[in-house]
Amino acid sequence: MAMQQFRPASKNAKSSGLQGAKVSSAVLTLLLSLCLTPALSQAEEPGVTDKIIRIGASTQLEGDLKMFGQNTKLGMEAALAGQTVQKRTIQFEQLNDFYEPDKAIENTKQLISKGIFAIVNSCGTPTVRAALPILAENKIPMFAPYTGAGFTGPGDVLNFRAPYTKELESLTETALANGVKPSEICAYVQNDGFGMSGIKGIREALVKQPGTETIVAKLDQILNQVGDNPNRNGIGPVGVYPKDIIVAKPGYDSLKKWEKDSGAHCRLVMTVAVFAPTAEFIGYAHYKNESWVFSSISLLVGDMFTKQLKEKGVQDKVITTQVVPALDSPLPIVTEARKNLGTNLNYTSLESYIVGKLFVAILQAIDGPLTRENFLKAAHRQPYDIGGIKVDFTTDNQGSDFVGFTLLRDGRFVPVSPQDPELVKLFK
Numbered sequence: 001m002a003m004q005q006f007r008p009a010s011k012n013a014k015s016s017g018l019q020g021a022k023v024s025s026a027v028l029t030l031l032l033s034l035c036l037t038p039a040l041s042q043a044e045e046p047g048v049t050d051k052i053i054r055i056g057a058s059t060q061l062e063g064d065l066k067m068f069g070q071n072t073k074l075g076m077e078a079a080l081a082g083q084t085v086q087k088r089t090i091q092f093e094q095l096n097d098f099y100e101p102d103k104a105i106e107n108t109k110q111l112i113s114k115g116i117f118a119i120v121n122s123c124g125t126p127t128v129r130a131a132l133p134i135l136a137e138n139k140i141p142m143f144a145p146y147t148g149a150g151f152t153g154p155g156d157v158l159n160f161r162a163p164y165t166k167e168l169e170s171l172t173e174t175a176l177a178n179g180v181k182p183s184e185i186c187a188y189v190q191n192d193g194f195g196m197s198g199i200k201g202i203r204e205a206l207v208k209q210p211g212t213e214t215i216v217a218k219l220d221q222i223l224n225q226v227g228d229n230p231n232r233n234g235i236g237p238v239g240v241y242p243k244d245i246i247v248a249k250p251g252y253d254s255l256k257k258w259e260k261d262s263g264a265h266c267r268l269v270m271t272v273a274v275f276a277p278t279a280e281f282i283g284y285a286h287y288k289n290e291s292w293v294f295s296s297i298s299l300l301v302g303d304m305f306t307k308q309l310k311e312k313g314v315q316d317k318v319i320t321t322q323v324v325p326a327l328d329s330p331l332p333i334v335t336e337a338r339k340n341l342g343t344n345l346n347y348t349s350l351e352s353y354i355v356g357k358l359f360v361a362i363l364q365a366i367d368g369p370l371t372r373e374n375f376l377k378a379a380h381r382q383p384y385d386i387g388g389i390k391v392d393f394t395t396d397n398q399g400s401d402f403v404g405f406t407l408l409r410d411g412r413f414v415p416v417s418p419q420d421p422e423l424v425k426l427f428k
Helices: 002-006 013-043 066-080 101-114 125-137 164-177 193-206 213-223 249-262 275-287 303-311 332-344 347-364 372-381 421-426
Strands: 052-059 088-096 118-120 185-190 238-241 268-272 293-296 318-322 384-386 389-391 404-409 412-416
Touching: 052 066, 052 101, 052 125, 066 088, 066 332, 066 347, 088 101, 088 347, 101 125, 118 347, 125 193, 164 185, 164 193, 164 268, 164 318, 185 193, 185 249, 185 275, 193 213, 193 268, 238 249, 238 275, 249 275, 268 275, 275 293, 275 303, 303 412, 332 347, 347 372, 347 384, 404 421
Parallel strands: 052 088, 052 118, 185 238, 185 268, 268 293, 293 318
Antiparallel strands: 318 404, 384 389, 404 412
């Protein structure tokens, strides 16, 4: 029937035979192309050409938090320089979002429209959260966001860094081990999911301790508040401030109320906040002659933070948690980063350097075409050793649980172990 359909009515048998042969050849070619199309489509994933793999991020390149985007850029570019995967180089593009969720959504859509294989090393809890539903809809992975919120979705998320919950849990356990009572552990945090992730970490540590039911109930009450910037002050051992507003007194008053109501003293106040609000709060408490020991999360370290603290007259009694090894560590990956980053080496650029190397290692472990599905399979298939840094996605989407400490000493942060006498002394 097919041959009759294509046979010209006025041709002789010989020409008809030749025409039939041509048609048969055309049909065969068509069938072969149809059979091969899925394989070719699978190989040509958006963001992958015969020469490049395109990845991107939404981050802070301008404004008060521009050091995050600038340093992640330095780390990623140093890690990706000269690297190839299946004869392709990796192209990394960052778009500025000013730490604003609406702008992060716009950036994410723009990157998708350009064709993107994955979003890698985007920065900020509220901005990453805003982008995730769009990425999930387009089945694009979010790889190693520069936030400790510990996102598990929507969509495919692979976190490199230990979450904020782990950072605060580790420091809480260290303080408790050195004689600090559960009621003496307090917090000052941003009044959103970013800050609440830290409260969850404190809760995780305290719930393991006997006699903490009342405190845990207070923390649960704080965590269960809903809506934008709910009233979380005055409830328990927590003070909060609204995102984008630098105001220390309401949160400070909340902690003083806790001290009065509980009869306890805030020996350790853990902060989950960005630079200026953290420095403002610590400076205000210092001005009020509080003897509190303070801590900050891994995002807040370096010259900018120490300068802000110094301007407030603070040069000691501040601990920071870190999610990568010390900058003078002898680990091969840190040694390599020191060589390739030089004077641009800091905790942010080091973390991004490790993330870049990890991303390449997973790509190179792909068995088959460069597809997002195969990338995720390679990530979950085996643990990875990135120059002495152990990363394991085989059981969940959390790659590393490493947490270390640095201590503000004479105006600069220096690495310390949990057993360091100077750190222990702070809690006595």
